[in-house]
Amino acid sequence: MNERFDTLIHCMGNWRDNDKRIRSIGHDGTVREITYRTLAERAESVAGELRRSGLKKGERVIVDFRDSIGQLAGIWGVILSGGCAVPLAFPQVGEYIEGRQETQRLKDVLDISRAEYLLTGEEENRSISPYVSRRVRMVFAPGTGSGWSGAGRKNGMLKESVPQDVMPHAADIRADDPALILFTSGSTGKPKGVEMTHRMVMESCMENIRFFGLTNETVFLNWLPLEHIASLMLLHMGAGVLGAEQIHVNTTYVLSDPKRLLEYFSKYRVSMSFAPNFFFRLLLEKEREIEAEDLSLKRMECLIDGGEAIDGKMTEQCLVLLNRKGLRRSALIPGWGMTELCNGAIYNPDFGKVKKGSLVSIGRPVDGLEVRIVKDGENVIGDGVEGMLQVRGQWVLTSYLGETDEEHRKHFDGEWFITGDLAERRDGELIITGRESDIYILNGENYSIGAIENSVRDFLAESDRDDPQCILKVLTVKNQKNAADELILFISKTDEEDQDRRETAEEAIRSGMSRVYGFSFQRILWLEKEEFPVSSIGKIDGKTLRKNYADGIYDIATEKIPERWKGRKLSDEENLLLFIYSDVLDMDKNFISLEDDFFSLGGNSLKVPSVLDKIRLTLGVNVSAAELVKYPTIVGLLRHIHEKTEDPCVMPEEEDEEMVVL
Template sequence: MSSEASKMDKLSDDNMGTSVRAMSNGGLLKISADAPKTLAETLQRAAKQYSQQGITYIDLDGSESTQYYENLLQEAQQILSGLRKLGFKPQDKVIFQLERNQDFIAAFWGCILGGFVPVPISIAPTYELPNSTIIKLKNTWQMLGKPLILAGAKLAYGLRSLSELLKLESFQVQVIDDLRQCEPDTHWHPSQPDDLAILLLTSGSTGIPKAVMQSHRALLSRSSATAQMNKFTSDDISVNWFPLEHVVGLAMFHIRDVYLGCQQIHAPKELVLQQPLRWLDWIDRYQATITWAPNFAYGLINERAEELNQRNWNLSSMRFIINGGEAIVAKQARTFLKLLEPFGLSPNTMYPAWGMSEVCSGINFNHKFSLDSSTDKDSFVSVGKPVPGVSLRIANENMEVISEGEIGLLQVKGLIVTSGYYQNYEANQEAFTKDGWFNTGDLAFIKDGCLTITGRQTDIIIVNGINYYSHEIEAVVEELPGIAASYTAACPVFDKNG
């Protein structure tokens, strides 16, 4: 395992004499004149032009149901009507505690039609004992001025009793099923492209989450840009099993797919974590063309190599597997592709990617990753070039752009970048440079216009004066017998001498 310093020296040596600035641009974003300018217009277009397309929901019990986009619009108008009867006005916040995907999606679009701002928060493992998710919920609720919490019937009781546990005044909890009884309201709020559309929560250093503000323009620009770069169309079929409160599940998949008007399948993550091969069962059953997973999921499949002989999948329909969300380990990705090649999966179908909530999810995609272009020993995997309309640069601690091949701070600019963190002046001052670039907090380098993430600023572990990346240590540990993939974490521990 090499140190950060030696890697940086080698990369810099390779670049000596060129003095190419570490910048990359995705080119012009082409948006047609009749493209939707707000999320409400996006759903309306899907309902009119792609009325026979929609969403397939897979429930925890394995049952499936399909909802066409025109039916989703109808249900969203019922939710809108119910929220207005509760006194909601445009830009009012609504906290989501919605376990079922069909509840989440209907509520999301009901909020969008009314100009209300959804604030998704993950479901707690229990509401009877304090835990980190409950603390996040409490802090967010207080930060936003104690807004209504929209929940499924199953969680509503636990949420109402939670206020006693936390010694708070009662949460205002509304069961979503009650809103479905209302007559549809077809008088939507005329949102503008730069209006706040959603708040996406990220971790805060003080325990109070930072709320990422994303507009209609930002979310639709990312959808359009990724479609332009990756040639996604209404003919695609996607499979997502990550929670919709996660930016990938919501923005990179659901919103993009409504924008495209394509068929989309959503399943609970629990089904895949219990039996990882279900993910591939769905790709085969629906002949899906697009899916995604973070690195750990490929490890879960690889661990079950012996079980693959019992399957007779046809995975030839799959053309775009996004690998992102955490550090990408080349060996895991390559093993996955090798194992599934006999089932018709192309060895060129994986696209390492990078993104974050602050840029509406994935904005970088590596179109050159394959078994031929990589090795199991690669320390880093490139995440390629940015989508149209996005610019990247690598800077030093003085905010000066450095040379290609040198490791520094990754900064981003474009329509997809957040306007800031909600009511958080200090975080916003740290997040943006004086010339308008967003500081991602990631360390990276650019080579030939392609981005490679090397870690977070906080992900470096120093041992005897040598810098190591956490994901490198974790990858080596996972090679040991008896160690389960995705269950390792490397962090510094200080002895009594510091």
């Protein structure tokens, strides 16, 4: 595509003679469609009403419709009027209800954006209005249907024909004027606002179009809310610049039956789409049903896999499944982007060639973006060194909405934006290894949670439990007694395995953790897949998972003591050592068995003296560090004590010993 536009309004000028379709598939599977020509007309109607309502150039308008066609017309209407659109995702099913995440997000966006207007439909207004202050002016329009009809409170109604004297001229809008404000997910706190100019949107879209070789014959499909960076920028704005066919499917409708996405790929001959990495696991769970479907994915040219660290093993297995339905290996493209970068920015057109364990490379940045990896304040050039990923470029934000100078210094290193992602180079390509906020600190050392999760999958594979559909999440949780961070592993059960297999897998995890890191998890919790909380787009919701754990929702685990120990009363010595291990390791004793290895449970050289002191004080026996290393289980250690003395309560003579390094 050779034609370039300075603003989104110039881009929209090409729609008046474009009869290609934009489809919307709702939460019940109902399909609605309009043409680009009709979308332009609807946007003009919205723009006219906003201007009559008093909207001035640059003022912010929250756009919140349930239906994607209404949402798109609203966004473009705001842009056409000279305003700055703030898209918000109305609940996919249901309404705004106090206490829910969507409602809190609405409140946060209203507060942070300081928007002067809120554009919505009459039906949606009943759900939204209780949370909107009088400071915000409401403008109403229907979110669905064939025309803009219906009365609107305060500001009248949107009309079919709009006097031209209330419309801005294209020349009034400059490339560096604000066009959009998108908000980050807020997964680690309140969402942050990112303001994007016309130039940022246009140039990032054009670079993505060039990188993938997209044309007006490309068919785009999006199934994420139209406030997500991939859905709005890559799959709608990118399609809009080209005037290409696009389909928008309700997120909940897809997540309720993931194979529906493949059905739409096949039915509409889709060639460009996006899916977060977790979605490929959902597809694997539907493997038998997918195998039975008559599907063709031969038209797919770019299925971008991103949104989180990419699990190569699981994705590879899903790729084998989709390949049988015609998906070419070259069509699956790992990628990375952020709201703060305005679009997708790093892609790998050669899936799986460069890996680190089960993590695969996300490739190299597109033109216009520079990246660097920083460790201990220095730019890391070589391969294999994990550090903080920083970026700069013409589409990268320069500051968050309303941030203070102190907040700005946390997010920027000079002109470099600190992404919060941990990464390393391998063969010149980038591998995302985790998030900086996902760090476990022990004895002054930092350990990446993403790397630990990757290791756990390797340990499971070693124990013959290599299940690509397994859900696992590692979190750090504050201990309420001593404020120390506890390392907790949440892992999904499978229908086929019994308690013995889970114990075998758990022993492999603890042994592997001790071998690789020198510590292990304070707790390993086995949950049903349905017990993992998920976000509105289906990702595991770590914030809610952590809260549920702190609230005791998962405190239903049974004792780990093996079957052969159950049914008999433990001896006083066994109970004492259980309490000692529990106290020193800061673990619930019900999660320690008599055959658990002290060091596999997280014991290390710093904790050994405390164990030895407590054994001497309670049992009256001197045990050396070397003996604890040789006999690290409760049953083994007691057997050894009994063998070295007929009376376990008689203290043997102390021996000089060398320091044992563990």
